[in-house]
Amino acid sequence: MTTHLGADLSALAGDLPAGAVVTDPDILAGYRQDRAQDPDAAVPRAVVRAASTADVQATLRWANAYGVPVVPRGAGTSLSGGSGGVEGGIVLSTEKMRAITIDTTTRTAVAQPGLLNVEVKKAAAEHGLWYPPDPSSFEICTIGGNAATNAGGLCCVKYGVTTDYVLGLEVVLADGTAVRLGGPRLKDVAGLSLTKLFVGSEGTLGVITEVTLRLLPPQPPASTMVATFGSVQAAADAVVAITGSLRPAMLEFMDRASICAVEDMLRMGLDRTTEAMLIARSDAPGAAAAGEIATMVQACRDAGADEVFATDDPEEGEAFAAARRMAIPAVERTGSLLLEDVGVPLPALPALVSRIAEIADRQNVTVAVIAHAGDGNTHPLIVFDPADEDMTARAQVAFGQIMDLAIELGGTITGEHGVGRLKKAWLPDQVGPDVMALTRRIKDALDPNSILNPGVVL
Amino acid sequence: MTTHLGADLSALAGDLPAGAVVTDPDILAGYRQDRAQDPDAAVPRAVVRAASTADVQATLRWANAYGVPVVPRGAGTSLSGGSGGVEGGIVLSTEKMRAITIDTTTRTAVAQPGLLNVEVKKAAAEHGLWYPPDPSSFEICTIGGNAATNAGGLCCVKYGVTTDYVLGLEVVLADGTAVRLGGPRLKDVAGLSLTKLFVGSEGTLGVITEVTLRLLPPQPPASTMVATFGSVQAAADAVVAITGSLRPAMLEFMDRASICAVEDMLRMGLDRTTEAMLIARSDAPGAAAAGEIATMVQACRDAGADEVFATDDPEEGEAFAAARRMAIPAVERTGSLLLEDVGVPLPALPALVSRIAEIADRQNVTVAVIAHAGDGNTHPLIVFDPADEDMTARAQVAFGQIMDLAIELGGTITGEHGVGRLKKAWLPDQVGPDVMALTRRIKDALDPNSILNPGVVL
Known part of the structure; x- marks a missing residue:
């Protein structure tokens, strides 16, 4: 910790455009925590607002030379403390890197990391294409952060998670080298699966400066089904029956406490006595959606649902999806x-x-x-x-x-938010010492001075 | 090369079940080449037919101690020379590791690497489930080899490649340590994406001893469309139009030379004067398939197709898919x-x-x-x-x-077969020196004695 405190910030500033290095204490305070509000997060020494890959390279070259910790940060929406400040370190923000181009013939987008997920969706939609991954925070989280954490969402059950859409990356390594991995090719097995290794690496192996994303044709309009159950077991039975026979475009669960919190907030007429609610969607094309909804309704009835309701009206369906999306803010009111x-x-x-x-x-x-x-x-x-x-x-x-x-129960400590700093202590319990040792070997090979997001994952 | 030639095979045999170490020259000759028929492949010193993870561990411990090259091999169907013998090395065959269990509630299969792809498909189908990836060699290639090469196939255009279905792996590292990565969880971001790193690593980072695979509900019956064109450009225009509006379950191309070879062999009545043929499928549920086929037919007509034919008769459709699958054997007759x-x-x-x-x-x-x-x-x-x-x-x-x-043209030297030994010389031209250096750092971190499939990729 002593070495890097002597590192000269003015030398870094000299390598970057004017204003890129921020040391105003009021601004620094805003980069201390992310949405996880980790009380142990530290105010960074400086924030670098990179505007280009070259800026990221210059920053990492400097940090690597002096052993300065670097916390890469998109919009700071991490729920596991992956982008909170580190004592004596700098925060490397990609919020100014916001370019995107869409190629309709290869159905790919090339985006800089600071663009919001919703902005990627909108840019794709303007060309009649669709970027599926939809973390609940899609209106406020960046695509770079999505790639760094392999973010999930509601449509994953049918459409997969972020890694399934990342065809290529530009990544700046710890020593400042920029590498291009993969590209706008739907199939490419030339060399190790390095693109996939960097997706989900939470900023510990390199800084993502560009993502090449696979886009899909537009999603057909969805029909929605809602069912309530007298027990969690009955709802789980319905889930197993549904996913064994078709691929719903959404299949969400709420327990009684979250139903009541939403009802308190939205007054939708939800039944406060129900133990579990499922909200499912089909986006099968044309008449097939009605068939899938009928199958799901029957599966819920067979599992002993109290009430089942289905609609192909988009607005009515959206109200139920909104109920699910509002669950976190609704519970947060308490x-x-x-x-x-x-x-x-x-x-x-x-x-x-x-x-x-x-x-x-x-x-x-x-x-x-x-x-x-x-x-x-x-x-x-x-x-x-x-x-x-x-x-x-x-x-x-x-x-x-x-x-x-x-x-x-044979599960995971994190399905889509990442390990960050908050869950690091539990990771060895899940994966065991040999996998931790393997992780350490890869980390040491790629970031020998351990400057990249120290304290995250390892 | 001198050290490992002194390694004592009888010591290895002592660590393994009787008969596991094969040195019969007639048998060894059969493990020299794979389907790529690399003339530079060498007869191995020995073949180890592992029956368990413990056998693989014992073999790698021994090989690592003596610096003996180890070539992991499934069914030897590599088309890029990834499983051919190496001078002074051993071949580690997983052909005897053939167990599989299907879990219908988590919709996953846990398979040993020696099982054929077609056997995985059949085991899943017996439980009403579907394993999509379908390399053309699916009847003769192993699931372990599929994972090691991130194999593709015909349905990838809609359903993705092998890595999209690998939820977890058991891998034996170079030093004999067995690690479990991932598991039967559809979403899991705990730690680095190590499962994804090993998929497609072509046996250079570890030996896959078990795969946990995601299964889907059964594929609906498919409808098929065939179109012929006077130019490759017209066919390509149709492909771009089709993939921009929907996700076909198959979209294959044959040029005039392959059409003529198939017609010579099968006498199906294919037009020998056509420059390009597309064979496309929709497996959209119910009536939606007809809608998708109509869209594809129109796209082909708009692109200037000479003839377009569509059928929802599975046998008729299968005949056209078979024509495409027979293209390689048909051309091979010449x-x-x-x-x-x-x-x-x-x-x-x-x-x-x-x-x-x-x-x-x-x-x-x-x-x-x-x-x-x-x-x-x-x-x-x-x-x-x-x-x-x-x-x-x-x-x-x-x-x-x-x-x-x-x-x-901005493409890749290998879309689904792997780099192996045959394409190694071209890999640096595609990915550049920095990515090669990054690859080397990971290889050295995981296989410091370079025993695992030397000469492949690097």
């Missing part, structure tokens, strides 16, 4: 949140939900559960009052116990 | 083949095909072109007579020139 992201194999979903309730009871905190049920990825929302020190501590304990539980 | 696998961005397809014809003229060899047109992945088939030394040399020159051409 207190601060620790937002979990554990996943389990589908058969373990009822056990996960019921044992999360036990943890909540034991720690005397509220935990509402929403889930991308079709892929077993759940978001337990732990509610606490940060002014109550004891409750905050109990919420933290619950946060860890839920990860322990997911691992015990 | 001579030995050097089978290319270059890919280009779709707009460059006409330039690729016309300039391949120029190369064929210049080298005075026949080159027939078939392609997975929907993803720009082509298989130029270079025909030569191995008894004719001069012609063989000219075929080799054409093989290299076609790769040079693909690189010039």
Whole structure:
């Protein structure tokens, strides 16, 4: 830590356009935490607002020479503390790198990392194409951050996650070398799968300066089905039956606590006594959507659903999807949140939900559960009052116990948010010492001075 | 080379079940080459037929200690010389590791590497599920080899390649450590994307001993469309129009030389004067297939197709798919083949095909072109007579020139077969020195004694 504190910021500023290096304390304060609000995050020494790949290269060359920690940051929407500041380090922001070009014949987009996910979607739509990945934060998170964390979303159950759409990357390595990996080719096995290695590496192996994305033809209009159940088990049975027979375009779960929170906020007429609700969609073309919806309705009835409702009216369907999307803000109205992201194999979903309730009871905190049920990825929302020190501590304990539980059930500590700094301590419990050692070998080979996002993952 | 020649095979045999180490020269001869028939392949010192992960571990521990080259091998169907023997090395065959279990609730299969792709498909189908990836060799290639090469196929244009279906791996590293990566979870971002790194690594980073595969609900029955064109450009225009508006379940291209070869063999009544033929499929559910086929028919007509034919009769449709699948054996009847696998961005397809014809003229060899047109992945088939030394040399020159051409057109030297030993010399031209250096750093970190499939990729 002593070496890099002596590193000369003015030397860095000399290598960059005027104004790129920010040291104004008021501005620095805004780059301390990300959405995870990690209390241990530090105010960075400086923020570099890169405007080009060359700026990123100059920054990493300087940081690597002096051993200065570099935290790459898009919009700072990390929920696992992957983009919070590090003592003595700099934050390398890509927010100014916002160019995009669409190629309709190869159906690809080439985007700089600072563009928002929603802006990529819009640019594709202007050319009659579709970029599917849809993290709930799609209106405020960047495409660079999506690639760095291999972000998920609601449509993943049918359309896959970010890595499935990343055909190529430009990445700046720790020593400042810029490499081009992959490209606008739907099939390319020339050499190691390096593009895939950098996707999801959370800024620990390099800084993504450009992404080449696969686009799809536009999504057909979707029909929507909603079902309520007297038990989580019945809802899980329906999920298994549905995903075994077709590929829904969305298959979301809400438990009673999250249903009640949404009803408190939106007054939609949701049944507060129901134990579980599923919201599913079909975007099969033409008349096929009605067939898929009928299959899903029947699966819910067979599983013992109390009420089932289906609509092919887009606005009516969107109201239910909105209910699901509003679950986090609705629960957040009742207190601060620790937002979990554990996943389990589908058969373990009822056990996960019921044992999360036990943890909540034991720690005397509220935990509402929403889930991308079709892929077993759940978001337990732990509610606490940060002014109550004891409750905050109990919420933290619950946060860890839920990860322990997911691992015990054969699951993962993070389905789509990333390990960041907040979940690092649990990663070895999930993957074991040999995989940690393998991870360390790759990290050391690519970032020998350990300047890239230190404290994340490893 | 001197060290490992002294390595004691009997010590290895002592660590393995009786009969696992094969040194019978007649048997060894059969493990010298793979389907690429690389003349430079060497008879291995021994073949180890591993029956378990423990056998693979024991073999790699021994080989790593003595610096003995290890060539992992499934069914030996590599078309790029990825599984041919190495001087003084051993071949580590996974052909005896053939267990599979299907989990219908998580829709996953856990398979050992020696199982054939077709056997995975059948096991899934017995449980009402579907494993999509379908390399043309699916009846004779192993799932381990598919994962090691990130194999493609005909349905990739809609359903993606092998890596999109690999949720988890068990891999034995160079030092004999077995690691479990990923698992039966559709979303999992805990740690680096190591599963994805090993997929497509062609046996250079570790030996795959188990794959966890994502399965889909069964594929709906497909409708088929066939169209013929007076020019490659017209066919390519139709491909761009089709893929911009929907996702065909298959979109294959045959040029005149391959059409004539198939007609010579099968007498199907194909038009020998046509310059290009497209064979496309829709598997959209229910009535939607007819809609997609109508869209594709119109796109072909708009692009100037001479004849367009559509059918929803599965047998009739299968006859056309079979014509495409028979193209390689049909062309092979006219001579030995050097089978290319270059890919280009779709707009460059006409330039690729016309300039391949120029190369064929210049080298005075026949080159027939078939392609997975929907993803720009082509298989130029270079025909030569191995008894004719001069012609063989000219075929080799054409093989290299076609790769040079693909690189010039912004493409790849290999879309789905892998680099192996045959294409290694061209890889640096495609990816450049910095990516080669990055590849070397990862290789050295994971296989410091360079025992794993030496000569492949690097």
